[in-house]
Amino acid sequence: MNTYKHSENRRRTVIGAHLIIIGITMLSCVSSFTIYIQGFADFPAWVQNSLGLVAVVVVEGCFAWLLFSYRSSFSSWLERMIALGGIAFVVSVMLLNITTHFMQAKHVPLANFQQSWVGYGAVFTFIAVLVLVLTLTLADPVVRLVRLELRYAGRQAETILRAKTNALRSDRILEAMANRANSEAIELAELIEGETERKQIGFKGKGRELD
Numbered sequence: 001m002n003t004y005k006h007s008e009n010r011r012r013t014v015i016g017a018h019l020i021i022i023g024i025t026m027l028s029c030v031s032s033f034t035i036y037i038q039g040f041a042d043f044p045a046w047v048q049n050s051l052g053l054v055a056v057v058v059v060e061g062c063f064a065w066l067l068f069s070y071r072s073s074f075s076s077w078l079e080r081m082i083a084l085g086g087i088a089f090v091v092s093v094m095l096l097n098i099t100t101h102f103m104q105a106k107h108v109p110l111a112n113f114q115q116s117w118v119g120y121g122a123v124f125t126f127i128a129v130l131v132l133v134l135t136l137t138l139a140d141p142v143v144r145l146v147r148l149e150l151r152y153a154g155r156q157a158e159t160i161l162r163a164k165t166n167a168l169r170s171d172r173i174l175e176a177m178a179n180r181a182n183s184e185a186i187e188l189a190e191l192i193e194g195e196t197e198r199k200q201i202g203f204k205g206k207g208r209e210l211d
Helices: 002-040 045-072 077-105 112-121 123-138 141-168 171-210
Strands: none
Touching: 002 045, 002 077, 045 077, 045 123, 077 112, 077 123, 112 123, 141 171
């Protein structure tokens, strides 16, 4: 009975954590959208809103992807360490966006770093997300195993070709080449001598006809 109650409490705890995360993520989506669209003010309104939505999907989607992958698929210590660093970075960005947006809405003067963030710092989030995703992709153990297999196959083929190249310079091959040359020379000599004998016989036959 205690085990069942503990499982139920555990399930409720997980559901509550998911609801809190979803709520904060939704708040971050609104705040991030308000900040990111400022960087696309030189486009028409519908393009500006579309690009802002894409930016929100990239950042918030990266957070959801990292959180899900850390719990379900990332297995190596390198993947998990990179994922933890990425989660900490994205959460910092989300909280900074929420705080900055609330201060802008209340017309509270922003700090210097917040002004820099709104001015040009937010764009570096996309670059950081790109680097993070590429790093995790390259750190995939399956990809690493494929690279090792390709490296092994390449070295194996290179070793075989090098052995064949060295074999062409070995004494056994040189002896075989000499024997083959002698055999070809003997056959060619026999062929030449046979043609010479036929010519001599033909010449003698013509001489007898003249007599």
